[in-house]
Amino acid sequence: MGTIGCESGVATNVVCMPSWYPSDLDPAPGIWAQEHVKAAALHASVSVLFAQAVPFGMLIRRQIPLFSDKVENGIRTVRVTFPRTWRPANVVLYCASYLLGLIHLRRTFAASLIHAHSYVPAGLAAVICGQICRLPVVITEHFTGFARDTLTRSERAVARWTMNRAAAVICVSIDLKEHIERLGVKTRFWVIPNPVDVDLIRSRGPTTNPVPKIVCVTNLSAPVKNIPSLVEAFAGLVKKDSICAELHIIGDGPLRREVEELVGRTGIRERVVLHGFLSRQELAGVLAGGDLLVIPSLFENCPVSLLEAQVAGLPVVATAVGGIPEVNDPGSGILVEPGNVDALRAGIAEALRKLPGVDRVRIRERALGLFSRESVGRQISEVYVSLLS
Numbered sequence: 001m002g003t004i005g006c007e008s009g010v011a012t013n014v015v016c017m018p019s020w021y022p023s024d025l026d027p028a029p030g031i032w033a034q035e036h037v038k039a040a041a042l043h044a045s046v047s048v049l050f051a052q053a054v055p056f057g058m059l060i061r062r063q064i065p066l067f068s069d070k071v072e073n074g075i076r077t078v079r080v081t082f083p084r085t086w087r088p089a090n091v092v093l094y095c096a097s098y099l100l101g102l103i104h105l106r107r108t109f110a111a112s113l114i115h116a117h118s119y120v121p122a123g124l125a126a127v128i129c130g131q132i133c134r135l136p137v138v139i140t141e142h143f144t145g146f147a148r149d150t151l152t153r154s155e156r157a158v159a160r161w162t163m164n165r166a167a168a169v170i171c172v173s174i175d176l177k178e179h180i181e182r183l184g185v186k187t188r189f190w191v192i193p194n195p196v197d198v199d200l201i202r203s204r205g206p207t208t209n210p211v212p213k214i215v216c217v218t219n220l221s222a223p224v225k226n227i228p229s230l231v232e233a234f235a236g237l238v239k240k241d242s243i244c245a246e247l248h249i250i251g252d253g254p255l256r257r258e259v260e261e262l263v264g265r266t267g268i269r270e271r272v273v274l275h276g277f278l279s280r281q282e283l284a285g286v287l288a289g290g291d292l293l294v295i296p297s298l299f300e301n302c303p304v305s306l307l308e309a310q311v312a313g314l315p316v317v318a319t320a321v322g323g324i325p326e327v328n329d330p331g332s333g334i335l336v337e338p339g340n341v342d343a344l345r346a347g348i349a350e351a352l353r354k355l356p357g358v359d360r361v362r363i364r365e366r367a368l369g370l371f372s373r374e375s376v377g378r379q380i381s382e383v384y385v386s387l388l389s
Contacts, residue, residue, distance in 0.1 A: 012044035012384045015111045019118040021050040033117045039195040039373040043381035048077040051097035053084040098125040119162045127165045136167035144299045146179040172302035173323020195376035196307045201284045203313035203364045212245045215290040217305035221253030230296040233345035235266035252277040287312040310367035313360030317347045
């Protein structure tokens, strides 16, 4: 891809350095980072540089190359792989790998800026690379640990040191920005939501299913997603309120067995479908065929599932945590107290009663204007232009 001039005439050649990124071996991690890259690439010339630690045996068996440089999804992508070792050594190897990859890229790509995703490991490496190569660094932060106050003293120190040496920090919610500022980070901030592939996610229009389909897109590796509370709330709707509906849970992880056992104990097995991990195309189909999205999480920043559901035209019931109140559709969304099963049950019941009057077209049109790659990419471009002008 050649250099793209932004609206101001400033040429922006950006090296995106994500901390996680999808691969052939593991397509799930870093999908959100890939969406940000695709959004940025609509308004700038972008190359991706991704360093990854893998078990030594994978390199010995040549399951993954040490180095690759090819076009993926229309974007030049350089991957540098190194053997995973003990944590302090990993940090050094991450930084060295990113620096070597950046030196390789700059032979044929006149980088003007580095854009990292998450303060570690990519953000830390990007700041070091930026100081060596004299390039400004932008860090986009997504991590819920800032709001949950789960960072150790040393992790807070690393975050503060890294972000204060970045030219700008982009946060996916105002709530996240405020938590990071409390650490003593005093750089320039922007708030830009996560982007959504609006061409993939469609709406079936104004109709609803005869038996309403409630959808929850989650990570069954994270207790903070609070799925047992959703199962208990749904059981109350079915058993006590005699509401006829289906619950579709998308996602996988070690907590799946616990959720399956709870579904069995509450006697709602015939009303609950655990889909496991779905491809992006399969997930888009489930959202298009659904009637309501529920997010019962105890902590969130700017959940992509909420944005995708709104692009599909779905109303949302979600806990009032993190950045959710900032992006939830005010005309159809219902916010409930986190950790309160009765409040969640009442919110879902209210949303189901309102389904016949939901304007799915309006929900989708609003979401298209706010969360499309085009819209988010334009906002990211404004950050680049501001730093390079």
